[in-house]
Amino acid sequence: MSEEKLLAQDTAAEGAEEKISRNFIENAIDKDLAEGVYDTVHTRFPPEPNGYLHIGHAKSILLNYGLAQQYGGKFNLRFDDTNPTKEKSEFVESIKADVAWLGADWEDRLFFASDYFDTMYECAVGLIKKGKAYVCDLSADEIREYRGTLTEPGRNSPYRDRSIEENLRLFEDMRAGKFEDGSRVLRAKIDMASPNINMRDPIIYRVAHMTHHNTGDKWCIYPMYDFAHPIEDAVEHITHSICTLEFEDHRPLYDWVVRECGFAQPPRQIEFAKLYLKNVVTGKRYIKKLVEDGIVDGWDDPRLVSISGLRRRGYTPESIRKFVEISGISKSQSVAEMPALEYCIREDLKLSRPRMMAVLDPVKVIIDNYPEGQIEYLDAANNLENEALGSRKLPFGRELYIEREDFMEEPPKKYFRLFPGNEVRLMNAYFVKCVGLDKDSDGNITAIHCTYDPETKSGSGFEGRKVKGTIHWVCAATAARATVRLYENIIDEEKGVYNEEDGSLNLNPNSLTVCEAWVEPALMEARPEDRFQFVRNGFYVADLRDSRPGAPVFNRIVPLKSSFRLPTA
Ligand code: ATP
Ligand code: MG
Numbered sequence: 001m002s003e004e005k006l007l008a009q010d011t012a013a014e015g016a017e018e019k020i021s022r023n024f025i026e027n028a029i030d031k032d033l034a035e036g037v038y039d040t041v042h043t044r045f046p047p048e049p050n051g052y053l054h055i056g057h058a059k060s061i062l063l064n065y066g067l068a069q070q071y072g073g074k075f076n077l078r079f080d081d082t083n084p085t086k087e088k089s090e091f092v093e094s095i096k097a098d099v100a101w102l103g104a105d106w107e108d109r110l111f112f113a114s115d116y117f118d119t120m121y122e123c124a125v126g127l128i129k130k131g132k133a134y135v136c137d138l139s140a141d142e143i144r145e146y147r148g149t150l151t152e153p154g155r156n157s158p159y160r161d162r163s164i165e166e167n168l169r170l171f172e173d174m175r176a177g178k179f180e181d182g183s184r185v186l187r188a189k190i191d192m193a194s195p196n197i198n199m200r201d202p203i204i205y206r207v208a209h210m211t212h213h214n215t216g217d218k219w220c221i222y223p224m225y226d227f228a229h230p231i232e233d234a235v236e237h238i239t240h241s242i243c244t245l246e247f248e249d250h251r252p253l254y255d256w257v258v259r260e261c262g263f264a265q266p267p268r269q270i271e272f273a274k275l276y277l278k279n280v281v282t283g284k285r286y287i288k289k290l291v292e293d294g295i296v297d298g299w300d301d302p303r304l305v306s307i308s309g310l311r312r313r314g315y316t317p318e319s320i321r322k323f324v325e326i327s328g329i330s331k332s333q334s335v336a337e338m339p340a341l342e343y344c345i346r347e348d349l350k351l352s353r354p355r356m357m358a359v360l361d362p363v364k365v366i367i368d369n370y371p372e373g374q375i376e377y378l379d380a381a382n383n384l385e386n387e388a389l390g391s392r393k394l395p396f397g398r399e400l401y402i403e404r405e406d407f408m409e410e411p412p413k414k415y416f417r418l419f420p421g422n423e424v425r426l427m428n429a430y431f432v433k434c435v436g437l438d439k440d441s442d443g444n445i446t447a448i449h450c451t452y453d454p455e456t457k458s459g460s461g462f463e464g465r466k467v468k469g470t471i472h473w474v475c476a477a478t479a480a481r482a483t484v485r486l487y488e489n490i491i492d493e494e495k496g497v498y499n500e501e502d503g504s505l506n507l508n509p510n511s512l513t514v515c516e517a518w519v520e521p522a523l524m525e526a527r528p529e530d531r532f533q534f535v536r537n538g539f540y541v542a543d544l545r546d547s548r549p550g551a552p553v554f555n556r557i558v559p560l561k562s563s564f565r566l567p568t569a
Contacts, residue, residue: 023329025063025270029071029240032268038239041073045099046080046113046232049091049213051284052299052306053098055320055341059275062324064242065104076236077106081114082228084212092213094299098307103317113232114214120223120231121175123261124186124205128167132260133204134160135170136187143185146192147200154192154200171205177220179207188227190256198253202226230254234263241267244274245333275327276335279493280305281505295507296490300545302555303490303511313487314531314541314557319345338489339564345557349531349539354382354389357427357472358519358534358554360484362401364447364476367432370398375477378458380428383533392522396429399476401518406471407448409437416469418448424469427535431456431467472535479518483553484540486513519552526552536560 022030032038043064047053053061068075077099081087099106127133136159138146148154162170171186173179186205194200204227209220223231233241241254248271258266281287287306290296300308310320322344327336375397382389402418411419418424423433436449488511491497495506523532526542527549533539540554547553 024331025067025240025242025272025329026070028268028270029067032239033071037268038265040239041067041071042076042237042239043068043073043242044076044078044233044236044238045104046078046229047095048080048083048086049088049095050083050086051091051288052094052308054282054284054287054307055277055280055305055310055323056275056282057098058102058307058320059324059327060242060244061099061102061104062321063272063329065102067240067242073239074109075104075106076109076111076238077104078111078232078236079113080225080229080232081112081212081214082223082225084208084210084222087213089213094308098311101311101317102307102320109236111232111236112214113228114212116228116232116235117215117219117223119235120228121221123231123257124171124223124227125168126262127188127204127260128164128171128186130260131164132189133186134162134167134189135174136160136185136201136203137183140182143203147197148192150197153194154197156192157187157201160189160201174205174207174221175219177209181207181209183207186221188253188256188260190253196249196252198226198250199256202253226250226253227257230257230267230269231261231263233267234258234261237265238267239265241269243269243271245271245331246274247271271331273330273333275324276333277305277341278335278337279489279491279497280338281491281497286505290490290505302485302543303487312541312544312555314529314539314555315341315345316348316531319348322347337564339562342558342562343564346539346560346562349533349557351383351386353531353533353539354392355384355533355535356520356523357394357474358482358484358517358523358537358540359401359403359472359474359479360486360515360517360537361404362518363404363407363445365400365402365432365450365473366447367398367400367450367452368435369451372398374398375475378429394428394520395475395478397475397477400426400473401476401479402448402471402473407434407445409445417471418450418469422469423465423467424471425456425458425467426452427470427472428458429473430454430458474518474520476518478521480521480524482517482519482523483546484515484517484556485543485553486515486556487511488513517554519554523552523554525549526554531557533560 045061045064065075136157138157146155185203187201188204190199192200203224205221208222211217251269254269291299299306300312302313323341375395377393378396379391380394381391407418418434420434423431425431430452432450432452434450438447440446490511492506492508499506528542528544528547530542538559539557543553543555
């Protein structure tokens, strides 16, 4: 171990334990507070309402909200609705629901960037008056051409030296709707030779005759993101404006805007690496395409990692929080894996949810020596590892269903489940021994005949003989039918997310399998979003949209087993 690391460990051991996990953002905030740059912490989550949120946004939400909580500060939810083309009220509502579901409470601090259009306009006028902004008549293509490249400086626009008076008049005319879309823009006057291209007189306002979901037709000029965003933060007294790495090169412009617009306590921008999941479609753009092409059943399809999709799939806010926590906050790009998220939901549900019996691919078992017509009720613990969940009465009768794969007529070695002549334990019930088979004319097994041993009733303390296999079952006379959906990655993992030839997505044709299962009667009462373990199979949730008590639809959240191990630090 490096000396540095040892030293860090020592220091951590002396101080509070939480110091061990301090990330670079917390360090920066600590420093700001210690030096008196800020006396509080005020963060925000600033989504653009142009789609549904996804797991990457969850990271940003939980990070920003978590910091506000941790430092006793404030957290704003602010819609960055400065681009009317792509924005919809539907998205505003879905985003609010998702942020609330994740547990990030903005209280009464819900804001819309469009509420600051007047302030932004005044800031722009202020810049013009200081000689720091000008109206430019170059076309978009010309602006690009004048901008230069990474290796060559840009050239000044011929309109750069317009007088302040002319600029004020033209900007006012832009606002008054006297110009066509794209004919004129307002640009910051910074430095066309700056090594940072973002500083080469960036556009800060454009003409766009569009109706805005909030301000209607009041405006026909709209501010550009790099100008609007710092003002939004400053107006709300945000202290730490946390964004993703691609904005690092925009930071000098961010600082320029808040400084030149004269905000007293400018916010500080801090960047961190986006969350990427291997072999998973995360970008809003791609999720949108799957939705629009009808490949998935809406933005909340359980195969998507949109927050509403994850919710429908059965993930809990706690599991997502845990995942964000273990994936860490970093300054360098890294890729997380879906199995890590799956680990987090298993951990959350393992002890907290009842373990029920459901048979997805049934074959009938007839217990020849069990009285016909008799049903008895056996005690079954709801979760052997968590007594607090209590127990339930499980009906048992002469006819049962078991999983087809739990029986083999000619078993290989080390197959310990049911086969002719072999004895197994029926979970929560008796030992049964296979004594015969019924087959149809095509040779398919239609029923398995067994005998049971009344002495071996579960819980009666029978220690007599050993059986190697325990299988689950449901009582045929009382079982209920339930629709069960099994999911796989919507992406073909062998091929990777994108088709290299045309950039399309490599889809897995088997991402959804629907089956009709037999489930124990208690599962019929499941309400939407109730979660269960189906023993020996996986964790399931009653679908938020399609499930009803009496007619449940279960989504498999994750299978029970995984080779995933939590990385050790
Ligand atoms: P996408 O990358 O899916 O198109 P976006 O960045 O356009 O999303 P915004 O609405 O602009 O979406 O993002 C809101 C906030 O969420 C921003 O602060 C952004 O940095 C953050 N964010 C977006 N994607 C991720 C991600 N993968 N990991 C962490 N934070 C993210
Ligand atoms: Mg964006």
